[in-house]
Amino acid sequence: MPTFPVESPHFGHRKTQYTIKTNGVSYEVSPSYYSYRFKVNHTQKKQILKDVNCEIKPAAVTAVAGPSGAGKTTLLEILAGVIHPRRISGHVVVNDQPMNPTVFRRVSGYIPQEDLLFPLLTVEETLLYSARLRLQGGLANAKRGVSKLLLELGLSHVAGERIGGFSSRTNRGISSGEKRRVSIGVDLVHDPGVLLMDEPTSGLDSTSALQLMLMLKTLAKDRGKTIVLTIHQPGFRILELFDQVVLLVDGTVVHRGSLDQLEHRLTLAGHCIPNHVNVLEFSIEMIKTLNITDVELESGFDMVAELLDDRVNADWYHRFKYANSQLTEMVILSERFGYNIFRTKDLLMSKMVQSVVVGILLGTTFKNVNRFHIHFTTFFFNLWLVVIIMIFLVYTFYVICISY
Numbered sequence: 001m002p003t004f005p006v007e008s009p010h011f012g013h014r015k016t017q018y019t020i021k022t023n024g025v026s027y028e029v030s031p032s033y034y035s036y037r038f039k040v041n042h043t044q045k046k047q048i049l050k051d052v053n054c055e056i057k058p059a060a061v062t063a064v065a066g067p068s069g070a071g072k073t074t075l076l077e078i079l080a081g082v083i084h085p086r087r088i089s090g091h092v093v094v095n096d097q098p099m100n101p102t103v104f105r106r107v108s109g110y111i112p113q114e115d116l117l118f119p120l121l122t123v124e125e126t127l128l129y130s131a132r133l134r135l136q137g138g139l140a141n142a143k144r145g146v147s148k149l150l151l152e153l154g155l156s157h158v159a160g161e162r163i164g165g166f167s168s169r170t171n172r173g174i175s176s177g178e179k180r181r182v183s184i185g186v187d188l189v190h191d192p193g194v195l196l197m198d199e200p201t202s203g204l205d206s207t208s209a210l211q212l213m214l215m216l217k218t219l220a221k222d223r224g225k226t227i228v229l230t231i232h233q234p235g236f237r238i239l240e241l242f243d244q245v246v247l248l249v250d251g252t253v254v255h256r257g258s259l260d261q262l263e264h265r266l267t268l269a270g271h272c273i274p275n276h277v278n279v280l281e282f283s284i285e286m287i288k289t290l291n292i293t294d295v296e297l298e299s300g301f302d303m304v305a306e307l308l309d310d311r312v313n314a315d316w317y318h319r320f321k322y323a324n325s326q327l328t329e330m331v332i333l334s335e336r337f338g339y340n341i342f343r344t345k346d347l348l349m350s351k352m353v354q355s356v357v358v359g360i361l362l363g364t365t366f367k368n369v370n371r372f373h374i375h376f377t378t379f380f381f382n383l384w385l386v387v388i389i390m391i392f393l394v395y396t397f398y399v400i401c402i403s404y
């Protein structure tokens with residue numbers, strides 16, 4: 001019986017390649033769920049993906065393209081195991097076995113559209129904390145991995161610079177392209193076999209976008225990574241780097257395969273692609289007129305006939321080991337938190353003072369309760385005051401924590 005390979009990561013070591021297939025995947029959102037998230041009143045279920053079949057090939061770059069709202073991000077979240085297979089109909093299989101999202105998320109890297117980085121840490125520190133959390137072998141091994149990664153991502157020249165805020169003029173930090181590469185680095189640090197990226201080139205100028213895509217292509221070609229990304233309007237040179245394209249419209253796949261095949265289909269359907277427009281851009285424009293029944297979809301893969309039972313999933317799970325103990329993780333996270341706090345001394349002090357003042361004000365309002373002959377002793381007043389102040393302090397810490 002084949003087993004799902006989960007190996008402890010080693011930099012430079014060629015790891016197992018991954019193929020991901022979706023078999024008849026549909027995704028519906030129930031009214032209560034999306035009313036809550038999107039604050040709208042709907043009574044009917046909303047179907048976001050309909051019967052999606054596709055194959056994500058190993059050691060290749062696959063682009064999921066389509067007009068806005070086509071369901072690209074949703075498909076990527078399903079492929080990444082962010083949306084649990086229980087919430088979809090159909091199957092997602094990884095190396096011919098049902099996806100176990102818990103394990104899969106650990107052997108893959110999912111990079112959302114927004115860069116979720118700590119603005120006050122430097123590029124090197126950001127990667128180092130991620131490496132310490134995800135790699136075995138302690139600080140020395142993490143440092144070795146990070147210096148290799150900095151070179152690979154072309155970030156050595158900004159290693160000591162802070163990431164910086166997005167709107168802050170005083171703490172502008174590194175460029176958007178560099179931030180994107182750091183985000184990729186954070187997920188690349190444990191050498192995952194699969195990288196899933198939502199709009200990696202959005203907000204980048206054409207040169208930075210091309211550089212980033214060239215780097216991803218190298219990762220796929222030279223290091224055997226399975227790369228899936230969503231993309232909006234790629235330029236001509238970026239298009240050449242895609243090994244295959246999954247074109248989505250209204251939650252349905254209208255093309256999967258190479259761009260040459262897409263061009264061939266458009267020509268067969270009687271369309272003439274203008275010289276200055278690339279084939280993907282043109283097909284997204286023409287998508288409504290592209291009759292998908294005219295030309296059969298390329299049959300890129302055989303359906304997985306038989307899915308293995310849950311015992312295999314259990315086996316995957318037990319074979320996986322975290323790089324560090326929970327205690328070590330807590331120490332590393334506390335250290336990172338401390339760093340951030342230390343670098344925001346002014347903010348921390350003002351929040352502390354604010355908490356104490358508000359706590360005292362709120363606490364003293366209950367002093368008058370005595371006048372209404374309720375038996376609160378001085379002890380209870382003081383206790384109440386301390387509780388209020390503590391709640392505000394914990395809240396302040398929490399707010400600072402989630403802000404960074």
Ligand SMILES: Nc1ncnc2c1ncn2[C@@H]1O[C@H](COP(=O)(O)OP(=O)(O)OP(=O)(O)O)[C@@H](O)[C@H]1O
Binds near residue numbers: 033071072074
């Ligand atoms: N949880 C949800 N509840 C309700 N609607 C949702 C939910 N998730 C996605 N949608 C809707 O599904 C559709 C597809 O969303 P998705 O974000 O996948 O599209 P997209 O192709 O990535 O769009 P864009 O290119 O603009 O980012 C959109 O109309 C979106 O509003």
